[in-house]
Amino acid sequence: MNLHALMLFYNVALTGSVTEASKRLNISQPAISAQIRNFEKQYNIILFEKKGRNLVLTSLGEKMLKPTEKLFLIEEQIETMIEDYHKHPQGKLRISGNYLATSFLIPKWASLFKQRYPEVEVEITTVNSQAALERLTNYESDIAIFGNNEVTNPNKQQLHFMELYQDEYKFVVASNHKYANRQISLEDMVREPFIMREEGSMTRKRLLEVCSVQDVSQPKIELQFNGINEIIQAVVAGYGVSFVSSLVASPFIQRGELAIVDVIDVRFTNNIVLCSHDRDVVEGFIRDFISIAKTVRDAL
Template sequence: MNLHVLRLFYYVALTGSVTKASEKLHISQPAISAQIRKFEKDNDIKLLQVQGRGLVLTSLGNKLIKPLEKLFTIEEQVRNLIEDYHNYPEGKLRIVGNYLATSVLIPKWASLFKQQFSGVEVHISTVNSLNAIEKLINFEADVAIYSDIGVPLADSDLFECRELFRDEYLFVVAPGHKYSSQVVSLEEIIAEPFIMREEGSAARERLFQQCRELKVSPPKIELQFNGLNETIQAVMAGYGVSFVSSLIAEPSLKRGVLTKVDVPGVSSANSILLGTRIREHQEEFVNEFVSLVYNNLNINKLFIS
């Protein structure tokens, strides 16, 4: 199988034209067209066809896009691992976490880890919980710390996840809101404008799941942010309702700039999970970080309480 030609085809499909693929790959247009035509002839297939002044994918060409995307993503990951081997001789620990994890939990753990393993590079990224799972599965992270959104890890023989602890989700509003410190029904609260993170964030997924289970229409998201701090600030400014982890809300509740709304019948448990590959498929310093996390959970519980 000629992967070089398949890469040419992939970028033609991705960019929508031979011209744009040529600019991206620094290969002449005639060379790209000729190689794709030869590949089609050799395999008795058709991947692209002319339509008007442009090119469109055939049904087979369209079917190949997703597998090729996975193939070239894996190729890029292999290349990055080799580069990391040369650039970080003592290792590189890649941690991803949702906002809750990277703002409240991971900084202390990362600091303790660096005190023991100063030569290991530590890279920390903030993503939503769904993206954290995806990055771990796609070998773009060594450790993922995220909130449970009901999505299991793929390839369970290679990956595992364990619960670190639980908190709860809260409905929060500004002190001047009509539902501030009140007991209201789910129907009443979701009729209000909501301020939430993007799709894939754990709190949003859990809220919408609860609405489906209770056969209630989901709330209308009037403001959407990619960061939880921005979400909290917007609620504090007096507009709308949000549904957030108590770990994040607690400091603002204590200062009196946010208040809780009690909504009976809504399951608010939030499991904080740690996902990794199994021990045989990861570097020893990753195992050391995981052990450090479990040995220092009590420290974080003191912070949480």
Template sequence: MNLHALKIFYTIALTGSVTQAAARLNISQPAITAQIKKFEKELNVVLFEPKGRGVALTLIGQKLIEPVGRLFTLENRIESMIEDYRIHGSGKLHVAGTYLATSFLIPKWAARFKSNYAETEVTITTANSQEVLDKLMNYVVDIAICGGEPEFYPEEVEREELYKDEVWFVVAPDHKFANRHITFSQMVTEPFIMREEGSATRERLFALCRTNRVQSPRVALQFSGLNETIHAVASGYGASFISSLAASEFIRRGELARVYVDKLFAMNTISLCTRKNEKYEPCVKAFISIVHENLDGINSK
């Protein structure tokens, strides 16, 4: 397939205009038009149709845009890796983690890593579990650290379990369920403050509802961060379902309270993920070694 023509297609799709694509690619407008016509003829499909002063994707064009975008994201990542290695010698390390991982686990590992490999630039990104895995699969990051049950992970991911953590129901200290033992059915009648879709703990709660054949709780408030969720619950509205690693300090200080749901014991498994069958760069191997060397303190909490 003609990758140059594919890039032209992608640029036109992003800009919605042959003129703007020509300016971005530094190619004349007639040349771009001719190459797209030739490309459509080779593929025997129509990719664009006129729309106002610009163009719009046809149905097949719309289907192609996502995989083509992933292709060029990978191309940019490869170019960036080569450039990083050329400039920095030891390269850059890109790690993505969930809010729990980047708040409680990764900072210690990153500090140890930098003390040994000061010349390596380390970038840490925070996102929910699904977004973290997407970044890994799209070669945006080298390592992903996130939570979720085994079936949550794509087959292309190599997963190593690092830490098992209880997941607790929490409310404000003056809530009617604070420090009480109740049934799961009672618990899910409360309005819940939850993370966004793609959060492993959110998916875990809904899976428990399906398993126990109870109606999923109403998501009254939704936040894209763990701290925001905790503070909203502490403010006195609703309940949430969060990691004990994140909740325990707030409970110790009296800002949150547990709710003990009878016959329900939920665990969150935090895993280190890489791309399957991929040879690790030296900095990736070194970071993983540091993670292994510093697990005891976490698992003893």
């Protein structure tokens, strides 16, 4: 298979014209057109057709676009691996995690890891749970940490999953709130002003699902933040209520700054997992980071 011709096809399809592909690749327009025609002739196919002044993909061209995109994405990933190998001779650890993981779990593990491996570069990326898994499967990360319940159709082939915590989500209020340490109905709870993550966050989605299932009015979100810590601080200051991870809330509850509200018939747990490629094929320092995470987990 002529991969160079496929690359030309992909760039023409991506830019929508031979002219733009020529500028992007610094290859002459006649050379691009000739190689694509030769490719079509070799396999007796047609990838593009003209409509007015524009080039559009044929039905076969449309089918070929996605797998071709994946092919060159893999090429980019291999190039990045080689580049990292030369830039970071002692190694590079790339971690992807959801907001909970990168804000409250990974910092301590990363600190312990750097004390052991000061020369290893550490790159931490915050994404949603689904994206964390996808980055791992696409070899854009070495380790992914996320809520397993937040991921759809996880591809477990050649991946190692380790459960870290069974996280339970709780309704929390300031310690002097009228509902502090009480048991109430969901209907009463949603009458309070809520402080939550942005639209699309998994916690907010779960809360709205619970309200829908129990046929209760949706809560009014009076304050919205992109971070969990900001939500906690606002609740501690005395305004509103929230629905948050118990991993995050526990230190504030232990210090008496927050209190739990036991809302009848609302139980939501989320398994936090660490996922990596097969341990037999990853570098030793990656296995050691996993061991650090496991040690910290077991000490709790």
